[in-house]
Amino acid sequence: MRRAVAAALAASAERREAAALLSVLKATGAFDAQQGRRLVLWLDERPTVGDLDLGALQRRALDDARAALQARRHTQLVYRVGNDEIVLFVEVQPQPYHLIIAGAGHVAAPLAAMAAICDFKVTVLDDRPQYANKERFPTADHIIVGPFREELRKLRGGRPVFDPHTCLALVTRGHQYDVDLLLEVLDDPVAYIGMIGSRRRIRAVFDLLERERNIPRHKFDRVHAPIGLDIGAQTPSEIAVAILAEIIAVLHGRSTKLK
Amino acid sequence: MAASFYSQLQKLLDEGLTVAVATIVQVKGSTPREVGAKMIIHPYGKHVGTVGGGCGEADVIRTGLDVLADGQPRTVRIDLTEPISMQSMGVCGGVLDVFIERWAPDDEQTQGGQ
Numbered sequence: 001m002r003r004a005v006a007a008a009l010a011a012s013a014e015r016r017e018a019a020a021l022l023s024v025l026k027a028t029g030a031f032d033a034q035q036g037r038r039l040v041l042w043l044d045e046r047p048t049v050g051d052l053d054l055g056a057l058q059r060r061a062l063d064d065a066r067a068a069l070q071a072r073r074h075t076q077l078v079y080r081v082g083n084d085e086i087v088l089f090v091e092v093q094p095q096p097y098h099l100i101i102a103g104a105g106h107v108a109a110p111l112a113a114m115a116a117i118c119d120f121k122v123t124v125l126d127d128r129p130q131y132a133n134k135e136r137f138p139t140a141d142h143i144i145v146g147p148f149r150e151e152l153r154k155l156r157g158g159r160p161v162f163d164p165h166t167c168l169a170l171v172t173r174g175h176q177y178d179v180d181l182l183l184e185v186l187d188d189p190v191a192y193i194g195m196i197g198s199r200r201r202i203r204a205v206f207d208l209l210e211r212e213r214n215i216p217r218h219k220f221d222r223v224h225a226p227i228g229l230d231i232g233a234q235t236p237s238e239i240a241v242a243i244l245a246e247i248i249a250v251l252h253g254r255s256t257k258l259k
Numbered sequence: 260m261a262a263s264f265y266s267q268l269q270k271l272l273d274e275g276l277t278v279a280v281a282t283i284v285q286v287k288g289s290t291p292r293e294v295g296a297k298m299i300i301h302p303y304g305k306h307v308g309t310v311g312g313g314c315g316e317a318d319v320i321r322t323g324l325d326v327l328a329d330g331q332p333r334t335v336r337i338d339l340t341e342p343i344s345m346q347s348m349g350v351c352g353g354v355l356d357v358f359i360e361r362w363a364p365d366d367e368q369t370q371g372g373q
Binding site: 003006007009010013024025026036074076089092093 | 264265266269273285332360361362363
């Protein structure tokens, strides 16, 4: 049973799908037999794996655990029936975030490497095969060579929009590509959009888009531009650190202003 | 992405090893790691992962060896709230509860769930 539980969680991590493990932290009275038991569940209603059996409470516990998984938050669940108590720990193994790096240049290489270390699924996209290749991006999950906007559209995988597990770093060699990609995803509910460029350049671009394409200014509010935390980064690797730090801050709901 | 925690655990169980798994289940105040951080306590010291390092983790490893020996799950409270001084063990300022359970390849229990 232990092996089946570990195998189910390992397989889900491999498939990058959300799963949760329920463990028994404390059990008294009628729940005593549940000590040491556990159960793996998923967001959908497929059969669970494990030996935790809460009887009449099972349905409620599974629903509560799914809610915790949906919220990506490890949670303790406490249930009391008469004088008997059971405390469960919901360990969530959420779907990993997917970082799409548009542009395979000098910043992209260290960014892709560090994002992989931080457990992101990483896709690199560029129209130049001499940059977007396995030699430069040995740890990337996917490397795509092709026209930027067209390939980004394909990455949605048939869905109308990118999901909230997606992060986008627009770091192409030319500002026109970054802007073109930004327009493609401006209404998608992604977790993070960052775009490279100087403050002056970015202000000019947003002004232009507002004026000539009638895009309301507030739509740019969630775009992190210039991309990355202001840590005085100079080299491409330092800039990659600043970008990844900003993404992590946004994903954890922290301010992207430095203390 | 790096090999997942559970693929590493699965590998150890497949090798026939019994290990203890420690998980941070609750924190108060400032702690070195977050709820959900996990560590495998390996019978021969080849531990995997970290619940924050330092003396607190040493306590967890010691308790993990007890859990390995008798199979009884335990919750360890690590208190890092001592005043800051050269002698103090932990100065993060928080308290964390670490749940430790034994995982053996042959722990067969009743098939339940649904």
